[in-house]
Amino acid sequence: MKQFSTIVLLLASTFIFSQNTLQGTVTDNDTKEGIAFANVYFPDLEKGISTSDDGSFTIENLPNGDYKIIVSYLGYETQSLNITIPTKDPLKIMMIPSALEMEEVIVSTPFHKLQSENVMKVERQTVSELQQKGAVNLSEGITNIPGVESVTTGLSIGKPVIRGLSYNRVLVYTQGVRLENQQFGDEHGLGINDSGIESVEVIKGPASLLYGSDALGGVLYLNPEKFASINTSDGDFGGKYYSNTLGYSTNAGYKSSGDHWQFLFRGNLAEHSDYNTKDYRVTNSRFREQDFKAGIGYLGTHFKTEFRYNLNVLKPGLTEAIGIQSKRRSPMLGFQEIYNHVFSSKSSVFFNNSSLDVNLGYIYNDRKEFSEDLGYNEAGLHLKLKTFNYDIKYNLPKLGKFETILGLQGMDQTNGNYGEEFLIPNARVNDIGFLAVSHIHFEKADVQLGARFDNRNVNDTDSGEKRQFNSFNGAAGIKTDIAKNITARVNLASGFRAPNLAELTVDGVHEGTNRYEKGNIDLKIEQNFQTDIALEYKNEHIEFYANGFYNKINDYIFIAPNGQIIDGNDVYVYSQNNANLYGGEVGFHLHPHPLDWLHIESSFETVTGKLTNDNYLPLIPANSITNTLRVEFDKNWFKNGYAFVSLKSTFDQNNTGAFETATSGYNLLSAGLGGSIKLFNKEAILSISGTNLTDKTYINHLSRFKTEGIYNMGRNITFGVTYKL
Incomplete structure (x- = not known):
């Protein structure tokens, strides 16, 4: 004592x-x-x-x-x-x-710097910018970020793909904590609604130094909306209508802050019928989503803390084939019912020239799947995933040119089965990692160095089988101005991913993919090393960037048929081989003088993925180029006005995996207009946007409907209004 x-x-x-x-x-x-x-x-x-x-x-x-x-x-x-x-x-x-857009602080990397000061290249966009482009939900919106795509099952389910890597190779962070929701599954989406999300940050490449296992491909970091400024209150409500799905989305929120205490809440309800193509409606692609977010915070002189809660309830239909043509919004059998709870606390204690940050999270994912065999009252597949994670960082006092962070991160997770179907076992997973990272500021360059050790234990509580995985990883980067207005970044980083429960232990029919899957308890960790080079030229009226990467992955885990058939289903087994991915993004942004209101933007992205036996990897996005013409204007009666026209050209994807079909290229035309007006002495924000305006019939290479020949969504016009209180 x-x-x-x-x-x-x-x-x-x-x-x-x-x-x-x-x-x-x-x-x-x-x-x-x-x-x-x-x-x-x-x-x-x-x-x-x-x-x-x-x-x-x-x-x-x-x-x-x-x-x-x-x-x-x-x-x-x-x-x-x-x-x-x-x-x-x-x-x-x-x-x-x-004339350049305002910079914001990057939260997903250490030391919280502006992107112009950051050693790592991080893409950042506000959710409002993504919504202006006509995205129906967050999964669709992130595909507007260069180097980011989405594996989709219709509109309701999407998984982020960063430079060709997805599923458990990409981490999602929300409210400052790691999101866990059975992301190994093809039909398991984000579980997050864009309501109450302020911005999206994307780390493209191994981020195991900062985030541990499963950040081998990158991180999608979602920043929640900030509390109101001190001694102010804000409120708003609004809605959107989507012509294609005959759907709607409503949204309302309020926040208030005093000298010390802060609180906020936001609710959202969305419903969509089956999405329409030029030729048919896609049967049972309908879905309903409810979302509620709340937070309370305290700001003191030497201490600040906040607690946030998010409940997301998603009820998506599961499309099997084109059948009944309907405009109803209630999903038919089969469908899923998913409750995703995220509890998080984020606290900081400020000492003399140093500070301690403690982030804690508890995620409860309750997933049910209802089929025609069992009806509406009994779930065939019922999984409950409970995850507690922690992230503790001590920001040491600055020592000359050095800023240093020491960290401890970990996770304790249990998976439970409560349905008749048995896909993955009851199990417990425990992670712990130790890290140290330093930022060194020189007169002409900034250097970042770091190292980390991780341990993961996987315990199959049904069979008693146990596996332990260890990994050391490091990262080094430099940012420097090599000429006037030209910035170069070079980052070298290793990453790792321990096999997930499905890859190790699955033994049964995966209804979402109509195949019998067998795990491999002898799988080793995936270990990668990526070289990333970024060049950027920027002056008052033009920006140009070129990013290139080479990612070598040892013991890449993949699933392939072994020629057997069980109960009429092909048997797929998890195996390993070395793989290489390479590519990058190139783009420019022109706003010519004196036409500062005019913006001409273009970006190109490419990625190639191969196993060392020269077979191509599956689910690699096709090359694409996006060209946008945007204008901004400000009138006495119409503030913060904008209008844009955009054309995204996606090329043929013939470099396919061994059991994957090729897809043809296509062009998608989009346009939009928006701004704010005074209505009853308050601000009303109006918007109208259209996607796939030519009503093109096409199949995205990352659509899970492509094996059935089902098209992606046709023309969609979105009308939106938000009224500020």
Whole structure:
């Protein structure tokens, strides 16, 4: 007890109990006039304020230490400053006018820097930007990010694909915690609704250093909407109508913050009938989704914490063939009923020039599948996956040019069967990992180095079979300006993935794929090494980027038929071989002077995947190029207006896996218009967008309907309105 008291006193002594106040002004560099409503934000403290009419601001209750402050406003370059608190003199921030979009802090990588400061290349887009392009849901929206696609089962189920890798090779993070929802399955989607999600970040490449097993291919990081600014309240409600599915989506939310306490909630309901192609409606592709998010937070001088909860209920129909043509929204047999609960807490304690971050999560995934054989009252397949995960990081005091983080991450997971069908066993999985990563800032370059050790234990509680997997991984990267306005990034990283429960132990008919699957208890871990090179040129009116990668994966796990038949189903067995993936993305963004309102954007993406026996890997996206013409305008009666026309050209995919069919290329035309008006002295945001405007009949290479020859969705017009309270 005495030793414990001594430790507590030592920790307490590191606090500086003074409460500091920061004052300053934000002005235009050319006119020297103050900028009203500019955002001044401390990302580490999650505390900020908007400037007053004269550009001045005051932020109170700040702890001692070195912090980054981000200042942003539309039409100006985002400023990132390192300051030491307490500071004697008021802060004077000069903003430089720019036609470029505002930069945001990247949360998915350590040290929380702007992308222009980041050693790793991370793609970031707001959900509102993805929605403007006509996406029906989040899974469809992320396909607008270069290098990202989605394996789909109709509209309701989609799984992220990053540079050709998907399923358990891509991690999804939401509310700051790792999402686990049986993602090994073909018909198991994200389990997340875009309602209440502010932005999406994508790490393309091995991120095992930061996230452990299953981040071998990359990370999809979903940032929840922020709490309201201090002493403010915001509310909104709205809806969308989708012409193709005769569907709708409603959405309402409210948030409020005082000096210390914050809270928010948001609800969403969506229903869609079978999606329509030029020739037919796709039978039982209909679905219903309900989503509720809530959060409460506390902001103190030396401590901040937040607790969030998300319930997502998805009821998707399971399409087997084209049959009954209907406009009903209630799924027929068979269908799934999925309840996904995400509980998360995120806390930080601020010491003198250092801090401790603790993120905890509990995910409860309850999945039922109803078939024609058993009817509506009894689920044939019923799985319950319960996952507790933790992520603890200590941000050491800065030592000269060094910023360093030490971390401990882990997961404890149980899988239970409660239905008649038995696909994977009752089992328990336990992960633990230790990491250290440093960012070194030199005058002409930034360097990032890190290392990590992980251990995973898999215990089949039915048979008593146990497996243990260990892995050491590391990463090194450098960012430097090789010429005026030209930035280069080189990243070398290893990653790993331990075999999942299905690959190790599955023994039964997987109804979603109509095949008998057999696991392989002797599988080894997948281990990869990726080289990633990124070049970027940027000035006031043009941006150009070129990203290339080479990813070598040892002991790549894949499934293939062995020639046997059980109960009329082909038998598929999990095996391993080495594989290589390579490709990249190239693009540019032009906004010519003096036509700063005009934006011309183009991007090209390509990836090739092969086993060492020269066979192509399955589910590799086809090459594609996207060209977009976008205009922005601002009128007295129509604010923040935009309009765009986009053409996505997808090429033939003839480089197919051994048991995969080729797909033909196609062109998809999209367009949209939107902005805000004053309605009853409040802001109303209006939008209309159209996808596949030519009503093209096509099959995406990553559609699981392609083996049945079922087309993807035809023409769709989306009408949306959001009213701010």
